[in-house]
Amino acid sequence: MWFADAGIAANAQRIGLSVDMRYAGQNYELSVPLPLGPATPTMIDELGVSFAAAHQRLYGFVAEDEPMQLVTFRAEATGMVRKADLRQSADAGPDARAAAFGRRDVWLRETGTFVSCPLYDRARLRAGNRINGPAIVEQMDATTLIVPGATATVDPYLNLLLELP
Amino acid sequence: MSPLPANRIDPITAEVIGSALSSIVEEMGEALVRASFSTNIKERRDCSTALFDTRGTTLCQAEHIPMHLGSFIGIIPEILKRHPVEAMRPGDVFIGNDAYAGAGTHLPDIVLGEPIFVDGRIVAWAVNTAHHADFADRGHAHIYQEELRIPPIRLYRAGELQGDVQELILLNCQVPRERLSDLRAQMAANRLGVQRMQALCAKYGTETVLAVGDELQDYAERKMRAGIAALPDGTYRFADTYDNPELGRALDVSVEITIAGSEMRLHFDSPPQVRAGINMIYTALLSSVYYAVKAVVDPTILPNSGLARPITVTAPLGTIMNATHPAAVNGRTSTCQRAADLAIGALAQAAPERCIAAGNGSCATASFAGVDPRDGHLWVYLETIGGGSGARACKDGLNGVHVHMTNTSNLPVEALEVEYPLTVLRYEPADGSGGAGRSRGGMGLRRVYRAEAECQLRLDGSRLLTAPWGLAGGHPGGRGAFRLGDDVEPFVNGAGRLRAGETVEIVTPGAGGYGPPAERDPVAVERDLADGRIYLATAAATSCEPRR
Numbered sequence: 001m002w003f004a005d006a007g008i009a010a011n012a013q014r015i016g017l018s019v020d021m022r023y024a025g026q027n028y029e030l031s032v033p034l035p036l037g038p039a040t041p042t043m044i045d046e047l048g049v050s051f052a053a054a055h056q057r058l059y060g061f062v063a064e065d066e067p068m069q070l071v072t073f074r075a076e077a078t079g080m081v082r083k084a085d086l087r088q089s090a091d092a093g094p095d096a097r098a099a100a101f102g103r104r105d106v107w108l109r110e111t112g113t114f115v116s117c118p119l120y121d122r123a124r125l126r127a128g129n130r131i132n133g134p135a136i137v138e139q140m141d142a143t144t145l146i147v148p149g150a151t152a153t154v155d156p157y158l159n160l161l162l163e164l165p
Numbered sequence: 166m167s168p169l170p171a172n173r174i175d176p177i178t179a180e181v182i183g184s185a186l187s188s189i190v191e192e193m194g195e196a197l198v199r200a201s202f203s204t205n206i207k208e209r210r211d212c213s214t215a216l217f218d219t220r221g222t223t224l225c226q227a228e229h230i231p232m233h234l235g236s237f238i239g240i241i242p243e244i245l246k247r248h249p250v251e252a253m254r255p256g257d258v259f260i261g262n263d264a265y266a267g268a269g270t271h272l273p274d275i276v277l278g279e280p281i282f283v284d285g286r287i288v289a290w291a292v293n294t295a296h297h298a299d300f301a302d303r304g305h306a307h308i309y310q311e312e313l314r315i316p317p318i319r320l321y322r323a324g325e326l327q328g329d330v331q332e333l334i335l336l337n338c339q340v341p342r343e344r345l346s347d348l349r350a351q352m353a354a355n356r357l358g359v360q361r362m363q364a365l366c367a368k369y370g371t372e373t374v375l376a377v378g379d380e381l382q383d384y385a386e387r388k389m390r391a392g393i394a395a396l397p398d399g400t401y402r403f404a405d406t407y408d409n410p411e412l413g414r415a416l417d418v419s420v421e422i423t424i425a426g427s428e429m430r431l432h433f434d435s436p437p438q439v440r441a442g443i444n445m446i447y448t449a450l451l452s453s454v455y456y457a458v459k460a461v462v463d464p465t466i467l468p469n470s471g472l473a474r475p476i477t478v479t480a481p482l483g484t485i486m487n488a489t490h491p492a493a494v495n496g497r498t499s500t501c502q503r504a505a506d507l508a509i510g511a512l513a514q515a516a517p518e519r520c521i522a523a524g525n526g527s528c529a530t531a532s533f534a535g536v537d538p539r540d541g542h543l544w545v546y547l548e549t550i551g552g553g554s555g556a557r558a559c560k561d562g563l564n565g566v567h568v569h570m571t572n573t574s575n576l577p578v579e580a581l582e583v584e585y586p587l588t589v590l591r592y593e594p595a596d597g598s599g600g601a602g603r604s605r606g607g608m609g610l611r612r613v614y615r616a617e618a619e620c621q622l623r624l625d626g627s628r629l630l631t632a633p634w635g636l637a638g639g640h641p642g643g644r645g646a647f648r649l650g651d652d653v654e655p656f657v658n659g660a661g662r663l664r665a666g667e668t669v670e671i672v673t674p675g676a677g678g679y680g681p682p683a684e685r686d687p688v689a690v691e692r693d694l695a696d697g698r699i700y701l702a703t704a705a706a707t708s709c710e711p712r713r
Contacts, residue, residue, distance in 0.1 A: 023202070023346075025202035025343075025346065026199070026200070026201070026202055026207065027198075027199070027201075027207035027208060028198070028199040028200075028207070058196070058200075058353075059196060059199075059200045059349070059350070059352075059353035059356075060352060060353050060356040061200075061349045061352060061353065063346065063349065066346070
């Protein structure tokens with residue numbers, strides 16, 4: 001279903017099954033691979049062996065007499081897709097004024113006073129743009145403060161590189 | 166920038182290795198919790214982990230339970246005193262719990278220590294302690310009644326379990342299956358500590374890692390000295406009382422703190438030790454003081470032994486706050502809470518804006534033990550219940566939390582009722598228990614239990630007779646109370662029996678307020694009133710009448 005919705009071709013579909021197991025009485029589980037196919041006594045025994053091995057590896061002991069519990073069964077669907085193709089942006093020069101959208105008074109520890117800082121929209125910054133601090137760069141999910149003396153440069157992948165004095 | 170002396174580690178390497186040490190002890194703690202079986206560890210996280218250097222001073226302690234530092238301070242020197250280093254092998258693990266043999270501040274805290282070998286020599290120790298919720302329904306006239314005393318001895322010898330030792334310990338436990346599992350979880354934690362420390366030495370070189378350990382302790386000392394030096398010199402005194410259901414009365418306790426330059430001396434006075442489980446040994450007093458002073462002076466100081474160097478702690482030997490053999494110590498946490506509050510009360514005269522009002526000042530404890538009708542096995546359940554935390558200069562105190570020396574989670578009601586023949590009838594903040602002030606003190610909790618099968622119950626705590634004090638004009642918080650249901654036979658010294666269907670109600674203390682109540686923001690008063698956190702009378706005590 002998900003494969004169809006996501007447009008994953010039949011030969012790029014992978015399904016992994018696992019079960020979270022613990023000793024009865026514990027509060028945390030360890031994930032153990034679950035083979036495909038119907039549950040048989042042999043398969044249950046194999047799960048016990050896998051769990052004991054995982055427990056030994058992580059905690060250094062096996063509690064032979066303690067009953068085990070199967071807590072959560074998981075199925076994981078993976079679509080094998082092409083790696084993202086990261087493209088470099090053309091250098092637009094150092095002038096960042098096209099991304100400026102106002103000013104704000106900000107209290108800066110470096111000066112101990114309120115300083116009028118220019119505001120920049122991250123989405124409108126272009127590769128090669130340079131901003132000297134103090135300044136603020138805003139984006140949907142983060143705010144970057146460029147302190148006085150620091151310089152921000154936008155790299156070809158649109159990362160913001162801050163160099164401190 | 167001036168060049169670093171040749172023998173010094175550069176600060177970046179020191180920071181990286183220091184953070185790695187913190188990460189190792191935190192990971193050890195997670196392994197302990199994840200591998201454990203008992204509710205006290207797997208849910209309530211009543212355990213701590215640490216790394217020590219070969220002198221037995223703390224390299225790093227995980228930020229779990231400050232009280233447990235007292236379990237760690239004495240353990241390595243005591244092991245080294247009893248066992249020659251030349252005879253130690255990789256995979257040796259020492260176990261201990263005795264308050265008078267360097268291994269803990271009360272017997273349920275069982276310590277496991279394992280030497281970390283690199284290139285054939287011991288470079289450090291992995292240590293952890295877990296509170297084994299067992300040993301319930303015992304006497305507390307002296308330590309021999311409280312539990313099996315274990316000096317630091319080998320539980321594992323070169324990786325091989327010493328079955329005889331384990332058998333002896335388990336036979337003295339009421340719930341041996343749980344004890345065995347928790348001991349294995351403690352083994353898992355140290356094993357991880359050993360592996361990670363060995364990897365750290367392999368990556369950076371043993372000498373560098375050890376040099377950083379020394380440097381971090383020096384750094385903690387420098388920060389502590391700088392913080393103390395910033396406080397005004399002088400002598401500050403604070404007196405309070407300490408009450409406990411086991412005693413049924415209040416005792417006078419006091420502290421005198423002298424700040425001189427970059428050093429601080431604390432002297433505690435308390436009555437002679439008593440035939441009850443409320444006595445503290447010296448390492449318990451030390452951990453209480455280190456916690457309180459660090460919290461006030463600079464909470465960012467690294468949790469290692471260096472911070473203790475500028476601090477001197479004294480108390481007359483044989484008193485409640487510096488008890489000697491054979492004093493019983495099981496319920497020492499509430500007493501330690503009072504020691505921490507005393508120190509903070511005195512330091513509030515030197516740095517009022519950094520101190521908080523008195524918190525719930527106790528470790529309200531309900532310790533149940535009985536025979537489970539479902540399988541005939543003994544069961545033991547230990548519960549410690551939060552209360553108010555003291556109001557801060559600019560913020561209200563927190564409601565229903567553990568404060569100061571103790572820091573365990575609550576056991577969710579659903580998990581409790583699945584595991585034990587108990588039903589929780591009420592669990593709620595205690596109305597009106599937060600002391601009024603510009604900042605309000607935190608609220609205590611009310612928890613009501615019904616026994617579904619007969620069981621023995623022991624109740625412990627403090628601030629039943631006196632209220633947690635406010636600071637800078639703040640009012641005191643509410644007291645705690647233990648109330649037995651109608652048909653319950655009266656308890657003796659805080660202990661007694663519940664039959665099936667009988668109930669007990671525990672109310673934990675709130676906490677003191679900070680600053681005059683008249684200065685409280687009227688909006689906050691209205692919100693507290695609307696939420697039922699305060700009564701109308703408390704609201705009226707503020708100058709700002711709530712709008713109707």
